[in-house]
Amino acid sequence: EPEVTQTPSHQVTQMGQEVILRCVPISNHLYFYWYRQILGQKVEFLVSFYNNEISEKSEIFDDQFSVERPDGSNFTLKIRSTKLEDSAMYFCASSGQYEQYFGPGTRLTVT
Amino acid sequence: QKEVEQNSGPLSVPEGAIASLNCTYSDRVSQSFFWYRQYSGKSPELIMSIYSNGDKEDGRFTAQLNKASQYVSLLIRDSQPSDSATYLCAVTGGTSYGKLTFGQGTILTVHP
Numbered sequence: 001e002p003e004v005t006q007t008p009s010h011q012v013t014q015m016g017q018e019v020i021l022r023c024v025p026i027s028n029h030l031y032f033y034w035y036r037q038i039l040g041q042k043v044e045f046l047v048s049f050y051n052n053e054i055s056e057k058s059e060i061f062d063d064q065f066s067v068e069r070p071d072g073s074n075f076t077l078k079i080r081s082t083k084l085e086d087s088a089m090y091f092c093a094s095s096g097q098y099e100q101y102f103g104p105g106t107r108l109t110v111t
Numbered sequence: 112q113k114e115v116e117q118n119s120g121p122l123s124v125p126e127g128a129i130a131s132l133n134c135t136y137s138d139r140v141s142q143s144f145f146w147y148r149q150y151s152g153k154s155p156e157l158i159m160s161i162y163s164n165g166d167k168e169d170g171r172f173t174a175q176l177n178k179a180s181q182y183v184s185l186l187i188r189d190s191q192p193s194d195s196a197t198y199l200c201a202v203t204g205g206t207s208y209g210k211l212t213f214g215q216g217t218i219l220t221v222h223p
Contacts, residue, residue, distance in 0.1 A: 043201075102147075
């Protein structure tokens with residue numbers, strides 16, 4: 001069964017460093033998303049991406065964040081200068097139409 | 112602010128019983144409704160989607176939607192210890208076509 005994959009599973013970085021989280025969506029899906037979940041809190045929407053452009057972003061997704069689809073399979077989330085409060089699980093999701101399927105997540109720890 | 116509210120629980124049911132999970136949402140134009148299961152430390156796993164009023168059954172799971180009351184529920188029949196997880200209600204639609212808005216989740220414990 002096709003699934004969303006994410007790498008790395010765990011990323012530790014120092015405050016102020018740049019990180020890139022990678023995702024491979026399900027191959028025939030056209031819509032891609034990033035969500036995050038701070039420990040003990042709700043899953044929060046960050047950004048949606050369709051047809052090589054951002055279709056919607058949340059207020060969390062400020063200038064420090066960017067997304068890219070560098071080739072036909074990968075979808076990346078870049079955080080330019082990480083802050084302590086960026087520590088969270090980051091989930092990539094993809095959908096064909098309505099149903100979104102989540103990857104296993106990347107645990108980002110900012111020290 | 113569009114909100115999705117769930118009773119955080121924990122909800123504890125004996126094995127074999129019916130577990131009933133509830134969710135309300137504030138955005139009246141919401142169109143699509145989903146239930147995800149999340150085991151501790153894992154990602155959300157889609158278990159049910161529902162788009163129109165009424166019931167939708169899939170195996171041991173039944174989702175119920177009442178748009179007039181802005182209410183969606185999930186029933187789990189013949190609950191098993193492996194069903195013990197956090198159940199997340201998620202809503203999309205209206206002006207935010209693809210964005211999922213999640214509730215806090217209900218922790219379900221099924222005890223043998």
